[in-house]
Each structure stands twice: as structure tokens, then as C-alpha cells.
Amino acid sequence: MxxxxxxxxxxxxxxxxxxxxxxxxxxxxxxxxxxxxxxxxxxxxxxxxxxxxxxxxxxxxxxxxxxxxxxxxxxxxxxxxxxxxxxxxxxxxxxxxxxxxxxxxxxxxxxxxxxxxxxxxxxxxxxxxxxxxxxxxxxxxxxxxxxxxxxxxxxxxxxxxxxxxxxxxxxxxxxxxxxxxxxxxxxxxxxxxxxxxxxxxxxxxxxAGIERIEVVLTGQAGHAGTTPMDRRADALVAAAGLVTDIDAEAGARASRGHFTATVGEFSIEPGAANVIPNRARLLIDARSADRAAMEDFVTWVETRAGRLPEGISGAVRLVSDNYPxxxxxxxxxxxxxxxxxxxxxxxxxxxxxxxxxxxxxxxxxxxxxxxxxxxxxxxxxxxxxxxxxxxxxxxxxxxxxxxxxxxx
CATH class of the missing domain: 3.40.630.10 (Zn peptidases)
Structure with a gap:
């Protein structure tokens, strides 16, 4: 010492x-x-x-x-x-x-x-x-x-x-x-x-500045045993793809400077084993010391939430916005x-x-x-x-x- x-x-x-x-x-x-x-x-x-x-x-x-x-x-x-x-x-x-x-x-x-x-x-x-x-x-x-x-x-x-x-x-x-x-x-x-x-x-x-971004995906509920796989609008499946893409996008941005994005809250409805989910909500915690990079990421989320499988709609809301x-x-x-x-x-x-x-x-x-x-x-x-x-x-x-x- x-x-x-x-x-x-x-x-x-x-x-x-x-x-x-x-x-x-x-x-x-x-x-x-x-x-x-x-x-x-x-x-x-x-x-x-x-x-x-x-x-x-x-x-x-x-x-x-x-x-x-x-x-x-x-x-x-x-x-x-x-x-x-x-x-x-x-x-x-x-x-x-x-x-x-x-x-x-x-x-x-x-x-x-x-x-x-x-x-x-x-x-x-x-x-x-x-x-x-x-x-x-x-x-x-x-x-x-x-x-x-x-x-x-x-x-x-x-x-x-x-x-x-x-x-x-x-x-x-x-x-x-x-x-x-x-x-x-x-x-x-x-x-x-x-x-x-x-x-x-x-x-x-x-x-780092911290953004909290809520994304809600809406599909169509249906019977899990009788709705054909090619006729579904499963909000959870769409959300799973979105979460995977968020992780990949954050990883790519992290290679250019400090950047993280985490889906820390996730819920589906109606939440029954035999019902196709018709709603998925996720909350993204994104952090960066670069304000321009953060604003670009928010735009990316909005764009990505607009590219969803047929029958699924997405809504994006900025819950909180703290500058670096x-x-x-x-x-x-x-x-x-x-x-x-x-x-x-x-x-x-x-x-x-x-x-x-x-x-x-x-x-x-x-x-x-x-x-x-x-x-x-x-x-x-x-x-x-x-x-x-x-x-x-x-x-x-x-x-x-x-x-x-x-x-x-």
C-alpha cells in the first residue's frame, strides 16, 4: 500500500x-x-x-x-x-x-x-x-x-x-x-x-443519458389448439423478434462508444397457456453519453416497430428522457x-x-x-x-x- x-x-x-x-x-x-x-x-x-x-x-x-x-x-x-x-x-x-x-x-x-x-x-x-x-x-x-x-x-x-x-x-x-x-x-x-x-x-x-421507451405490440387472440400456425397474429412472437433485434442493434452501437439497451420489463396478455397472446408490452432502458446516438436509436426503435408481421401493429412511447x-x-x-x-x-x-x-x-x-x-x-x-x-x-x-x- x-x-x-x-x-x-x-x-x-x-x-x-x-x-x-x-x-x-x-x-x-x-x-x-x-x-x-x-x-x-x-x-x-x-x-x-x-x-x-x-x-x-x-x-x-x-x-x-x-x-x-x-x-x-x-x-x-x-x-x-x-x-x-x-x-x-x-x-x-x-x-x-x-x-x-x-x-x-x-x-x-x-x-x-x-x-x-x-x-x-x-x-x-x-x-x-x-x-x-x-x-x-x-x-x-x-x-x-x-x-x-x-x-x-x-x-x-x-x-x-x-x-x-x-x-x-x-x-x-x-x-x-x-x-x-x-x-x-x-x-x-x-x-x-x-x-x-x-x-x-x-x-x-x-x-450517460437514460431513455425509457415503451413499445406495445397488438395482435389477435385465438385458441392455441385450433388456430392454424399460418393464420396467427401472435404478439409475443413479434415481440420476441423485436427484443432480439434491440439487443443486436445495441451491440453494434456499443462498438462505436458507450451504449446499452435492455428490455427490463416484459408482459403479455391475456396470459393463458391455451390462448395466443394478443398484446405484448416491453420497456426499453437505453443509455448513452452521446445524445445524437440516443436520438438515432429512438428513431430506429420507431422504424423497427413499424416493420412487423402481418396482423401486428406497434405503438412506441417515450416514457422518460434524460440527457447525458x-x-x-x-x-x-x-x-x-x-x-x-x-x-x-x-x-x-x-x-x-x-x-x-x-x-x-x-x-x-x-x-x-x-x-x-x-x-x-x-x-x-x-x-x-x-x-x-x-x-x-x-x-x-x-x-x-x-x-x-x-x-x-
Whole structure:
């Protein structure tokens, strides 16, 4: 292990402590707006205070620890991620980024290093898809782009507005934060690129845009035993061909740059063994860092859904449309220089997953650092990242913070 200023032992202990706060029998589950999440927030707030940070919950429900700089009005360098998890799979996803941000603040304090800028450590509220069916609630709020209509969403009799209040926020006063001069987030890769190439760190150049495209194919129901094979309008057979073509098309596009397409939802009607399906619905999750490539793919889906067997009709609907986000080139240059000084190998990468950084990039220069994931596993109990990898990423973030503060 390299000679680091950050403490790998403290990082490991913090991750272990948060992992212990989980729903009974469900490692690792600490969903936003749940009692376990609230318990985790208490632990994090206490850790912030022990590190000498002033603690607050902002209007959007984000938990923030701040270390004041020596130059009033110089602005804020912000580090962070999220502590909420998906069900059964959040030991490192998000948590590593919060803990690393905290460790950077601790290292600076114990070495007596004063910054001109304020340093803020943030645990964003509900980065994962929440019980209200929406994600990145806290970072959208900090960026001033959280839809106001979201506040009326309900889960078990509680609105999102009340849930944000319950964690200490004030959802009626959300406005974009204007003092952030730079935002950095460390995250586990959730893929196999770094591990497979033996690279220490990934420097994220873009966060993929995500399209959700619904396709409904309509045919004709009929008796499974009496309708001749050459007289059928089987919606499922037509849908099966479409799914196969979607996979092949996405594979071809992936050879030209990061691109994925997944049929993650699929249903047929009427759903009886002895009835020919007359309706098939599929939902495509498509992701790309290239907006033009994504728009072209949507056109391809519409065209392909118009080329169906006789008796089958298709309807295409864009369910959601999220643009890709480019990270800040200047910050990436600084991160690369910091990695070189620390002796960490690195490579540019595209993130196929969404992150809070995508919304912070709307109000400040923002960038991400990835650390390797074992076997690319994530959002599952087997998710694992070596602690030495996380500590190395923390050292690079610390080095970058010092360079940013000095104006280098």
C-alpha cells in the first residue's frame, strides 16, 4: 500500500459501521425515508461533528458537514455522495463516497491544513430510486431542478413533501445553491472495466443519458389448439423478434462508444397457456453519453416497430428522457494530475449509471472518480470494493482539493 495521508483504517471502520445499520436479515438495506436510513443519518451527523464539521440539513434534505475556510466569500469545495441503498445491496454504493469525503476533511484537520475555501461534505438525500418512485431527490433539490409536482407523491399515506420534512428539510424553499466552486464524487465503478484492465481509478468523462421507451405490440387472440400456425397474429412472437433485434442493434452501437439497451420489463396478455397472446408490452432502458446516438436509436426503435408481421401493429412511447451529462474538463485534468502525483494509474470512462454528480454539474464544475468493483457486482449483497482502492481514491481527492484551493 502506498504511503497515504488519509487513513485506510478509518475508512474501513466507517464503512463497516454503516453496513451494520441495515434492515434485519437484509444486508445491506438502508432505504431513504426508512428508520434504518434515519439511524444511519444520526451516525453520519455524529461522525461529521467528531471531525470538527458544523452540521446542517438543507432545505432539500441533504445532510451537510462544513469546515469553514480562511477567506470569507471564497466559495465552497464540495465532496460527497449518498448513504441510502437499494434493497439488499448497498455496502459500498454511495457509502464509499460519503466516507471518503469525511476522511478528506479529517485528514486536513489532523494535519492542521487550512483551506481558503469552505469544504463541504454532503450526504445527498435519496439518490437511489425511493419508495416514492423517484431518485436523486436531494441533488435535484440542491440544483433547483426537483419537479414541484413530486412533492405530492404518496407512499403509505405519507407525501414526499412530508417525508422531506421528516428528515429535516423544508421542501417549499428549494433554490439552486450558488456558492459551490467545484464538486467531486468518489463512487464504486459498478462494472468490470477497471478490474479487467488492472487500472486503479476511472476518471468519469460523462454520465450517460437514460431513455425509457415503451413499445406495445397488438395482435389477435385465438385458441392455441385450433388456430392454424399460418393464420396467427401472435404478439409475443413479434415481440420476441423485436427484443432480439434491440439487443443486436445495441451491440453494434456499443462498438462505436458507450451504449446499452435492455428490455427490463416484459408482459403479455391475456396470459393463458391455451390462448395466443394478443398484446405484448416491453420497456426499453437505453443509455448513452452521446445524445445524437440516443436520438438515432429512438428513431430506429420507431422504424423497427413499424416493420412487423402481418396482423401486428406497434405503438412506441417515450416514457422518460434524460440527457447525458459531461463532467468538467478542468476538474478531470486536475484529478489526472493528482493521480499522477499519488502514483495511481487512471483511465477515462463513461458512467452508465446515474449519479448525483449529474445534477451538481448544473450549478458547478463537477467530476467523478471511480474505484474498482470486484467482478463488477453492484446493487446486490455481493457488492465489494477493496479498501485499499477506496483509500487510494480518497488520497487523489484530497490532493485535488488542495490543488483547487491553491488555484493550481
Amino acid at each position: 502506498r504511503n497515504l495521508r488519509v487513513s485506510a483504517d478509518r475508512i474501513a471502520a466507517d464503512i463497516d459501521a454503516l453496513a451494520a445499520i441495515t434492515d434485519p436479515g437484509r444486508p445491506w438495506t438502508r432505504r431513504a425515508f426508512s428508520p434504518r436510513f434515519d439511524e444511519g443519518r444520526v451516525w453520519i451527523a455524529d461522525a461529521f461533528r467528531r471531525a470538527g464539521l458544523s452540521v446542517e440539513t438543507d432545505a432539500s434534505g441533504n445532510l451537510i458537514g462544513t469546515r469553514a475556510g480562511t477567506v470569507p466569500g471564497a466559495g465552497t469545495i464540495m465532496l460527497g455522495s449518498h448513504s441510502d441503498t437499494v434493497p439488499d445491496g448497498g455496502r459500498f454504493d454511495g457509502v464509499a463516497g460519503v466516507v471518503v469525503a469525511l476522511e478528506v476533511a479529517r485528514m486536513l484537520a489532523e494535519r492542521g491544513i487550512a483551506l481558503r475555501h469552505d469544504l463541504a461534505v454532503v450526504d445527498f438525500l435519496a439518490e437511489e430510486v425511493s419508495v416514492f418512485g423517484v431518485s436523486c431527490i436531494g441533488s435535484r433539490g440542491m440544483a433547483g431542478v426537483r419537479p414541484v409536482e413530486w412533492l405530492t407523491r404518496e407512499h403509505e399515506g405519507r407525501t414526499l413533501e412530508q417525508a422531506v420534512r421528516d428528515v429535516g428539510g423544508d421542501p417549499t424553499t428549494v433554490a439552486p445553491r450558488t456558492d459551490v466552486r467545484a464538486f467531486l464524487e468518489l463512487h464504486i465503478e459498478q462494472g468490470t472495466v477497471l478490474e479487467g484492465s488492472g487500472t486503479d481509478l476511472g476518471l468519469v468523462t460523462a454520465i 451529462t459531461r463532467t468538467d474538463a478542468g476538474l478531470l485534468t486536475r484529478l489526472a494530475a493528482a493521480a499522477d502525483r499519488v502514483g495511481a494509474t487512471h483511465r477515462p470512462m463513461v458512467s452508465g449509471a446515474g449519479h448525483d454528480t449529474a445534477f451538481m454539474a448544473r450549478i458547478a464544475p463537477a467530476a467523478m472518480v471511480f474505484v474498482p468493483s470486484r467482478d463488477g457486482r453492484s446493487h446486490c449483497a455481493e457488492e465489494f470494493t477493496e479498501n485499499d482502492s477506496i483509500a487510494l481514491g480518497a488520497e487523489v481527492l484530497a490532493e485535488t482539493v488542495l490543488a483547487l484551493d491553491a488555484g493550481e
